[in-house]
Amino acid sequence: GADLDAGGGPTSHHPAGHAISVADLRGPTTPAPGGQVRRYELTARKTTIQVDGRAVEAWGYNGQVPGPPITANQGDLIEVTLRNADIERGVTVHWHGYDVPAGEDGAPGVTQDAVPPGGEFVYRFRADQVGTYWYHTHQASDVGVKMGLYGTLVVGPPTEGVDLTVPVHTFSGTTVTGPLDPPAAAPGTPVRLRLVNTDGVPHRFALTGTAYRLVAVDGSDLNGPGELREVELRLPAGGRYDLAFTMPAGAVALFIDGDPGLRLGTGTGSGLDAPKGWPELDITRYGTPAATPFGRESHFDRNFTLVLDRGIALVDGVPKYAHTVNGHAFPNVPTQLVREGDLVELTVANRGFDTHPWHLHGHRVLVLERDGRKVSGSPLWLDTFDVRPGEVWRVAFRADNPGEWMNHCHNLTHAAQGMALHLRYD
Numbered sequence: 001g002a003d004l005d006a007g008g009g010p011t012s013h014h015p016a017g018h019a020i021s022v023a024d025l026r027g028p029t030t031p032a033p034g035g036q037v038r039r040y041e042l043t044a045r046k047t048t049i050q051v052d053g054r055a056v057e058a059w060g061y062n063g064q065v066p067g068p069p070i071t072a073n074q075g076d077l078i079e080v081t082l083r084n085a086d087i088e089r090g091v092t093v094h095w096h097g098y099d100v101p102a103g104e105d106g107a108p109g110v111t112q113d114a115v116p117p118g119g120e121f122v123y124r125f126r127a128d129q130v131g132t133y134w135y136h137t138h139q140a141s142d143v144g145v146k147m148g149l150y151g152t153l154v155v156g157p158p159t160e161g162v163d164l165t166v167p168v169h170t171f172s173g174t175t176v177t178g179p180l181d182p183p184a185a186a187p188g189t190p191v192r193l194r195l196v197n198t199d200g201v202p203h204r205f206a207l208t209g210t211a212y213r214l215v216a217v218d219g220s221d222l223n224g225p226g227e228l229r230e231v232e233l234r235l236p237a238g239g240r241y242d243l244a245f246t247m248p249a250g251a252v253a254l255f256i257d258g259d260p261g262l263r264l265g266t267g268t269g270s271g272l273d274a275p276k277g278w279p280e281l282d283i284t285r286y287g288t289p290a291a292t293p294f295g296r297e298s299h300f301d302r303n304f305t306l307v308l309d310r311g312i313a314l315v316d317g318v319p320k321y322a323h324t325v326n327g328h329a330f331p332n333v334p335t336q337l338v339r340e341g342d343l344v345e346l347t348v349a350n351r352g353f354d355t356h357p358w359h360l361h362g363h364r365v366l367v368l369e370r371d372g373r374k375v376s377g378s379p380l381w382l383d384t385f386d387v388r389p390g391e392v393w394r395v396a397f398r399a400d401n402p403g404e405w406m407n408h409c410h411n412l413t414h415a416a417q418g419m420a421l422h423l424r425y426d
């Protein structure tokens, strides 16, 4: 089938003799003044993990799933040496949601070649954006991420109290969260939960036993959020929600798709009862409006429309059933061309029957409209937005990160079956 990661080397899209290739757009090699260097080594290897008492074959960075948590403070230089022990198809590290320089983006066939067994690649970028992110392989990513090649990236400042990163992943039908042994949280302790959906489908989260605030989405703070209780939060594939609350006297439980997940506190009682019939929170209508650098009434230098569907398209020159963008399957979807500095409007319409979490590399987007309704809440900056069947989303971004970038559905099976394209700076 169409291999999302196929293609020549990172320079293959450029004519011979072109002075700058995407692979040359590397990050700084020093921290910002006052920052530190954070060094990590990640070796991708095959391993066996325990899921619900069963041994499951997996691939993990350093043999662990999730991979080592990467943390930094604003201004630090993150330096990650990736090695591949035995993953025959090769590996990379993509910094999901983190707007790194193009050469650090870990997109094989675009920004680098995949690291083969025995190979190595060093990533360097500044931790300039605070928030909750994650990393994952981008080589044969539909298989690699599913097998366990992912981890979390959290950029400080560290929050006071209990600060827990909760990546959610499904292994052969069982949804697991980390950490499995949360620390003790005495009543009165401030708690922050950083939910990360590493799967290709949305998950529904419900927090019982306390009111809480949704303080950040995809790493960007929400403006003026109020207290929530008895609602369900639907987190798209690849997305992150940061929740904050003060530990009550009783227990608090996080339910995932209706099943008990993480539990905090030692109390018993109503905090542990499963939520029933709670409505879904619409995050596009939540919070307090605040100024944005651009908006619906702005003049856009470029407008792109993407229609997502399923149908017959050419795959390796053969007509096949594929997940399509404007009727084509990757790599036959036309590349979006922009100039540095452009204000870009992107409309994404889903004409199919599947949900498509649309993801942009290298840029976060401001949501302008969902289904013709303007976003009435806090400015919502996302790197992945869930376009459900029949929906149309209008978003905007500033083309401020030169290079060549993947745009794709983060249901990585859909992406591997054609639902992807490139954005390139002229």
Ligand code: C2O
Residues within 6 Å of the ligand: 094, 096, 136, 138, 238, 359, 361, 406, 408, 410
């Ligand atoms: Cu998290 Cu191109 O992906």
Ligand code: CU
Residues within 6 Å of the ligand: 323, 354, 355, 356, 357, 409, 410, 411, 414, 415, 419
């Ligand atoms: Cu999709």
